[in-house]
Amino acid sequence: MSAKRYARRVTLASRPVGLPTVDNFLIEPFVVNSPLSGQVLVKVTHFSLDPYMRGRMDDAASYAAPVKLGHIMEAGAVGRVEESASDGIEVGDWVYGRMGWTEAAVVDASLIQKIPASIEPKSLCLGALGxxxxxxxxxxxxxxxxxxxxxxxxxxxxxxxxxxxxxxxxxxxxxxxxxxxxxxxxxxxxxxxxxxxxxxxxxxxxxxxxxxxxxxxxxxxxxxxxxxxxxxxxxxxxxxxxxxxxxxxxxxxxxxxxxxxxxxxxxxxxxxxxxxxxxxxxxxxxxxxxxSDHWSQLSKFVDDVEPLVASGEIKYIEDVVMGIENAPSAFIGLLQGHNFGKLVVKV
Ligand SMILES: NC(=O)c1ccc[n+]([C@@H]2O[C@H](COP(=O)([O-])OP(=O)(O)OC[C@H]3O[C@@H](n4cnc5c(N)ncnc54)[C@H](OP(=O)(O)O)[C@@H]3O)[C@@H](O)[C@H]2O)c1
Incomplete structure (x- = not known):
C-alpha cells in the first residue's frame, strides 16, 4: 500500500467582525487522494487573494454564498496537473480553476481550463489576464x-x-x-x-x-x-x-x-x-x-488584451507572497492597502 500524501489548505475558522485577524483562518493538512475517473490532481503553484473574499467570510446575503465555517477559503488558482484520470488533460498541463487557498486539489476536469502556452508567467491568469x-x-x-x-x-x-x-x-x-x-x-x-x-x-x-x-x-x-x-x-x-x-x-x-x-x-x-x-x-x-455573469466573454478579452500584455503595451505588477502559511496575513494586508499590485500566493 502506498504512503498517504498530504498538502495544506486554509479554511475559515471563524467569522470576522471588522478587519479579519489571522485567528479567523486555520492552516491544516489534508490527505491528497488520487483522482477518480474524470478528475485530475493539480499541484497548485499560485492562488489569488482578492478583496471579494472578505464578503465571503460574512454570513450575509450577497451575489454568492458565504464560505461555510470549516470549509476551504475560495480562490482562483493555477497549477500543473500531476495525475490525470481525464481524457482531455495530460500530466504536465498548466490549468486554471477555482481550487481555493490550497497547495493541491483533486478536481473534476470540467471545472478547470487549460492555460495556453503563450501565457507567461502562468500567474497572469489570476491578474492582468484573469x-x-x-x-x-x-x-x-x-x-x-x-x-x-x-x-x-x-x-x-x-x-x-x-x-x-x-x-x-x-x-x-x-x-x-x-x-x-x-x-x-x-x-x-x-x-x-x-x-x-x-x-x-x-x-x-x-x-x-x-x-x-x-x-x-x-x-x-x-x-x-x-x-x-x-x-x-x-x-x-x-x-x-x-x-x-x-x-x-x-x-x-x-x-x-x-x-x-x-x-x-x-x-x-x-x-x-x-x-x-x-x-x-x-x-x-x-x-x-x-x-462572473460574463465569463462567456472572457476569451474575447484575452484575444484583445493578451497581445498588449505580451508586447508590454499594457503593464502589470505582481505582489508575490511566498508560502501558504503567509496567506492570511497577506489577505488582511490587502484590505488595508499593503499590497503593491496583484496579490498572489506562491505555494
Ligand atoms: N464587480 C466585480 O465583479 C469585481 C471583480 C473584481 C474586483 N472587484 C472590485 O474591484 C476593486 C479592486 O479590486 P483589485 O483586485 O484591483 O484590488 P487591489 O487594488 O489589489 O486591492 C485592494 C486595494 O484597495 C485599496 N483600499 C483598501 N482599503 C481601502 C480603504 N479603506 N480606502 C481606500 N482604498 C482602500 C488599497 O489600495 P490603495 O492603497 O491604493 O488605497 C488596496 O491595495 C475591489 O473593490 C474589488 O472588490 C469587483
Whole structure:
C-alpha cells in the first residue's frame, strides 16, 4: 500500500467582525487522494487573494454564498496537473480553476481550463489576464462608453482592476486621474501605468478636501467614475460628475470591513437623498456588475488584451507572497492597502 500524501489548505475558522485577524483562518493538512475517473490532481503553484473574499467570510446575503465555517477559503488558482484520470488533460498541463487557498486539489476536469502556452508567467491568469483584468476591461468597455478627451477617475489604481482601467482608458485618449494609498503607489501609477495625475487618499482628511483636489485636476468635470473603493473618494467624486456621466460600480473595498459587506456602510456627508438627486439632475448612468455573469466573454478579452500584455503595451505588477502559511496575513494586508499590485500566493 502506498504512503498517504498530504498538502495544506486554509479554511475559515471563524467569522470576522471588522478587519479579519489571522485567528479567523486555520492552516491544516489534508490527505491528497488520487483522482477518480474524470478528475485530475493539480499541484497548485499560485492562488489569488482578492478583496471579494472578505464578503465571503460574512454570513450575509450577497451575489454568492458565504464560505461555510470549516470549509476551504475560495480562490482562483493555477497549477500543473500531476495525475490525470481525464481524457482531455495530460500530466504536465498548466490549468486554471477555482481550487481555493490550497497547495493541491483533486478536481473534476470540467471545472478547470487549460492555460495556453503563450501565457507567461502562468500567474497572469489570476491578474492582468484573469478575473481582475477582465473586470476592468468589461466594466470600462461595456458600461463606461469612453470617448477621447473625457476624464476618468478610479481608486485602487495600482491594483489589477484599476491599472487595467487606466491603461485602457489612456489608449482610448481619456485623461485619467488615479487614487492610491501612498506617494510611492502614486509614483508607480504615473511612471508605470501612465496616469495623468494621482492623488494619495491618505493625505486628505475629508471628502471635501479631496473634492477640491479633483476639481483642480479636472476643471471640466469627471465623465467616468470607475468605483472600486467607496468611502471618501465616492463622496468627493459624485458632485464633480458631468451631465450624462457614467458611474461604474465595481467594488467598494473601503466598506468591506463594515458589517455585512456594505449593509451598514455609511457615508459621512452623502445622504441617499443627495446621491439620488445628483443622479437625477446630472442625468448619470449607474451600472453595477459582477464579472462572473460574463465569463462567456472572457476569451474575447484575452484575444484583445493578451497581445498588449505580451508586447508590454499594457503593464502589470505582481505582489508575490511566498508560502501558504503567509496567506492570511497577506489577505488582511490587502484590505488595508499593503499590497503593491496583484496579490498572489506562491505555494
Ligand atoms: N464587480 C466585480 O465583479 C469585481 C471583480 C473584481 C474586483 N472587484 C472590485 O474591484 C476593486 C479592486 O479590486 P483589485 O483586485 O484591483 O484590488 P487591489 O487594488 O489589489 O486591492 C485592494 C486595494 O484597495 C485599496 N483600499 C483598501 N482599503 C481601502 C480603504 N479603506 N480606502 C481606500 N482604498 C482602500 C488599497 O489600495 P490603495 O492603497 O491604493 O488605497 C488596496 O491595495 C475591489 O473593490 C474589488 O472588490 C469587483
Amino acid at each position: 478575473m481582475p483584468g477582465f473586470t476592468g476591461w468589461w466594466g470600462l468597455t461595456q458600461h463606461g462608453r469612453p470617448k477621447a478627451g473625457e476624464t476618468l477617475v478610479v481608486g485602487a489604481v495600482t491594483g489589477p482592476v484599476g491599472s487595467m482601467v487606466v491603461q485602457l482608458a489612456r489608449r482610448l485618449g481619456l485623461k485619467t486621474i488615479g487614487i492610491a494609498g501612498s506617494d510611492e503607489k502614486c509614483a508607480l501609477a504615473v511612471d508605470k501605468f501612465g496616469v495623468d495625475h494621482c492623488l494619495n487618499h491618505k493625505l486628505f482628511e475629508s471628502a471635501n478636501e479631496m473634492q477640491s483636489a479633483i476639481k483642480t485636476l479636472a476643471p471640466k468635470g469627471v465623465d467616468i467614475y470607475f468605483e472600486n473603493v467607496g468611502g471618501k473618494l465616492f463622496e468627493a467624486v459624485v458632485p464633480e460628475m458631468n451631465d450624462f456621466g457614467r458611474m461604474i460600480v465595481c467594488g467598494m473595498v473601503s466598506w468591506y470591513n463594515e458589517g455585512a459587506m456594505g449593509a451598514d456602510a455609511r457615508t459621512d456627508s452623502m445622504s441617499v437623498a443627495n446621491l439620488w438627486r445628483m443622479i437625477l439632475i446630472k442625468k448619470l448612468s449607474v451600472n453595477g456588475f459582477i464579472i
